[in-house]
Amino acid sequence: AAGVIQSPRHLIKEKRETATLKCYPIPRHDTVYWYQQGPGQDPQFLISFYEKMQSDKGSIPDRFSAQQFSDYHSELNMSSLELGDSALYFCASSPVGTGGTEAFFGQGTRLTVV
Amino acid sequence: GDSVTQMEGPVTLSEEAFLTINCTYTATGYPSLFWYVQYPGEGLQLLLKATKADDKGSNKGFEATYRKETTSFHLEKGSVQVSDSAVYFCALRGYSSASKIIFGSGTRLSIRP
Numbered sequence: 449a450a451g452v453i454q455s456p457r458h459l460i461k462e463k464r465e466t467a468t469l470k471c472y473p474i475p476r477h478d479t480v481y482w483y484q485q486g487p488g489q490d491p492q493f494l495i496s497f498y499e500k501m502q503s504d505k506g507s508i509p510d511r512f513s514a515q516q517f518s519d520y521h522s523e524l525n526m527s528s529l530e531l532g533d534s535a536l537y538f539c540a541s542s543p544v545g546t547g548g549t550e551a552f553f554g555q556g557t558r559l560t561v562v
Numbered sequence: 563g564d565s566v567t568q569m570e571g572p573v574t575l576s577e578e579a580f581l582t583i584n585c586t587y588t589a590t591g592y593p594s595l596f597w598y599v600q601y602p603g604e605g606l607q608l609l610l611k612a613t614k615a616d617d618k619g620s621n622k623g624f625e626a627t628y629r630k631e632t633t634s635f636h637l638e639k640g641s642v643q644v645s646d647s648a649v650y651f652c653a654l655r656g657y658s659s660a661s662k663i664i665f666g667s668g669t670r671l672s673i674r675p
Contacts, residue, residue: 481662490651490665491606504662538605540663549613550596551655551663553606 450474452554454539460560461529469524469557473541479503480522481551482514483538491538497522529561564589568652568666575642575673583637583669585626585652593654595619595628595635596663600649609637609650644673 453472461467473480479498483491484507493506497516508514511529516522526533536558540551569584587595597609597619610619615630624639635652652666 490668493662493664496662506662540606549594549655550608550611552608553598555605 452539452541452552454537454554454557456557457555458558458560460562462562463529463531465529465561467526467529467559469526469537469539469559471522471524471539471541471554473520473522473539474543474552477541477543477552478520479542479551480516480520481540481542482508482522482524483540485536485538485556487535494524526559531561534559534561564593564654564656564664566652566654566664566666569669570667571649572670572672575671577644577673577675578641579673581637581639581642581646581671583650583652583671585635585637585666587633587635587652587654589633589654589656591657592630593656595626596653596655597624597626597635597637598651598653598665600651600668602648606651642671642673644675647671647673 455470481496482494485491494508496504500516511527514524536556538556540553542551565588567586594613596611598606599609610621612619612628618627626635626637649668649670651668653663655663
């Protein structure tokens with residue numbers, strides 16, 4: 449079965465650089481979520497999209513932005529990277545109009561800022 | 563706002579021991595409840611879920627029952643294996659479309675042979 453695809457799996461950037469993380473949801477899933485997980489931490493919600501519109505916003509820094517495209521894939525753009533942005537970034541998707549069901553997570557992108 | 567509180571770890575058990583990881587939640591309405599598992603270096607995998615009160619989710623020998631009266635969703639397994647070593651996250655999701663998933667702080671489980 450198709451799963452959530454994230455790319456790249458690993459990314460190393462220097463401070464003040466920019467990074468773009470991509471997420472391809474499961475086909476026919478209309479909702480995408482982004483989470484950030486620091487070392488030894490629980491996943492923290494960043495932002496979500498429903499039908500290509502931002503639906504909720506969490507603890508996402510102003511330096512980050514995201515969008516969902518017409519084919520439902522999503523990109524998380526991160527600028528002026530800081531050492532503290534080093535983390536595992538997860539994307540998740542959930543099916544059409546089904547609140548209360550689970551979200552399916554990708555394998556994550558491990559971002560290291562040096 | 564909605565929140566999840568789970569038993570702090572790490573938890574270390576011997577193989578074949580009984581496991582309980584406590585989880586309680588605070589939410590408006592009737593959320594769905596989940597246990598996700600994260601193996602070292604991997605992503606989050608759904609272990610089991612329950613969508614309404616008194617539902618029991620089960621998978622791979624793990625079980626959890628949605629208890630509305632105690633707002634709990636404790637994870638149990640009768641006989642753990644070394645391969646169960648991982649971090650376990652209790653989580654909830656509200657019923658409205660596009661509700662985000664809210665995670666507890668995670669419990670690291672280590673099973674020794």
